[in-house]
């Protein structure tokens with residue numbers, strides 16, 4: 001196998017910077033053309049030339065809340081998901097080499113201290129990445145092995161891995177996490193009930209959902225979504241759901257879940273975590289049943305992204321458990337703001353990808 005030619009690393013690079021707190025706009029986010037490229041990687045770090053980034057709702061939250069006046073946030077770059085090619089390795093790197101195509105996601109501490117993936121280069125520890133699965137494009141890899149795919153593995157893990165024949169409901173099934181989770185649950189043999197708007201029914205069925213529930217169409221109905229679910233799945237204990245995966249933040253969905261979630265079933269949420277306050281956690285996790293608590297276990301998961309978890313998602317791809325990263329839209333680096341605006345709508349259908357380079 002021939003060694004790839006050494007890549008010239010320019011001293012400066014293009015990068016988006018968070019210039020003020022607030023919703024995405026030209027005031028809060030600006031593209032700079034001459035930021036210093038990270039220096040040669042030390043220890044077990046990799047210098048990666050980014051090809052694609054993908055956006056997540058947490059990016060918006062962090063742009064909004066992490067003060068830009070903090071000294072270490074004066075030139076902070078947003079976004080966590082990435083894919084790209086290794087262009088230099090630190091002396092302690094053991095698992096990767098220059099030329100490897102890798103992907104993964106940064107963690108909140110890295111973002112807080114200013115590193116982000118809407119830049120042409122990043123330096124990350126090798127424990128943060130996995131190699132891109134054979135045959136998968138870098139655009140697909142940024143969306144799949146990033147926050148969304150890693151969170152989906154966390155949720156499936158919390159459900160004991162899922163077994164054939166189990167009945168699961170995924171709320172927010174058409175979003176970045178949901179659209180990967182639908183594939184994973186189906187790939188593990190579960191019967192999947194997908195909750196999203198009617199406009200996305202064909203999309204989630206195409207990903208493998210067996211049944212679709214239109215939460216919007218039920219908003220005006222008596223009993224709403226929860227009343228429908230109790231009617232559809234709650235008449236007999238054996239008909240009820242084994243797991244509810246909440247990717248949209250449904251408090252009523254939890255409060256009323258004994259009507260459609262089996263005794264012994266679990267309600268697994270990712271909404272309301274460390275970045276979104278502790279109220280749901282305290283109310284749902286700690287309130288005893290005799291004080292009005294819901295008699296079903298409530299799990300609130302928080303992802304700490306890692307190369308190991310990205311590797312689990314890669315394992316799913318290689319085993320055919322998940323097939324593709326559903327892509328809502330792809331934007332050029334210059335147009336990343338439009339991607340953030342789409343993300344802020346809370347109605348993206350799959351992942352929003354930003355193309356940084358070829």
Ligand SMILES: NC(=O)c1ccc[n+]([C@@H]2O[C@H](COP(=O)([O-])OP(=O)(O)OC[C@H]3O[C@@H](n4cnc5c(N)ncnc54)[C@H](OP(=O)(O)O)[C@@H]3O)[C@@H](O)[C@H]2O)c1
Pocket residue numbers: 056057058147148151171172173174175176177178195196197198200215247248249269270271273301302303304343346347348349350
């Ligand atoms: N705890 C963690 O570690 C963790 C990790 C990742 C994500 N999260 C959180 O999980 C949530 C989902 O993330 P994501 O990346 O999937 O977001 P996303 O891509 O922005 O989700 C958009 C999707 O949500 C659906 N949706 C919006 N409101 C809904 C509702 N009321 N009921 C059902 N579906 C609804 C939309 O479907 P329609 O267009 O059909 O309405 C859309 O397809 C976010 O709050 C995110 O912050 C947490």
